[in-house]
Amino acid sequence: MTLIDGESMEYEKGSIGRVFTVRMDHGDDLLYELENLAKTEDIRSAVFVLLGAVREANLVVGPKESKVPPEIQWENLDEVHEVIGVGNIFLENEKPKIHLHSAAGRGKAPVVGCMRGKSEIFMVVEVFIMEISGISAIRSFDEGRGFAPIIFGSR
Helix, strand or coil: CEECCCCCCEECCCEEEEEEEEEEECCCEHHHHHHHHHHHHCCCEEEEEEEEEEEEEEEEEEECCCCCCCCEEEEEECCCEEEEEEEEEEEECCEEEEEEEEEEECCCCCEEEEEEEEEEEEEEEEEEEEEEECCCCEECCECCCCECCEECCCC
16 A cells, blocks of 8 residues: 555555456346456456446435535436446455446436446446456445445555
8 A cells, every 4th residue: 555645545556457348238237247247257356347228227426415424316217328337346345346437328318426226238238347456455334434435455
């Protein structure tokens, strides 16, 4: 772990390990399938990008007010939306945790947020996962902040 000028930013250096190209099909649950793949392939640290469409999804679209811990706002998509996203995979409580921020659009109404819960694919979603080797990052829940940030080392 490295600290920058005594500040709170922390980081570790790693390298790209395995690379996965994944196709998920109509009716699959995007987040469930990503988590299942991470378990099956023992992916502990990764970054990914995706593109395709969802028929149903739930997005956290920000806090209701600017305070910590936040009370979150939801946007529930119940019609087909084109989707692009970027996310990561790290272990939380020894299980893969998917953190996916995505932009979803239908006509002229784009929505951007953190995808959580059920996420049903429409037609196809393609995902490109790059595993990160040589780092010790995990997610650990922080009650004061109301979420599980990435931490480094054996804290």
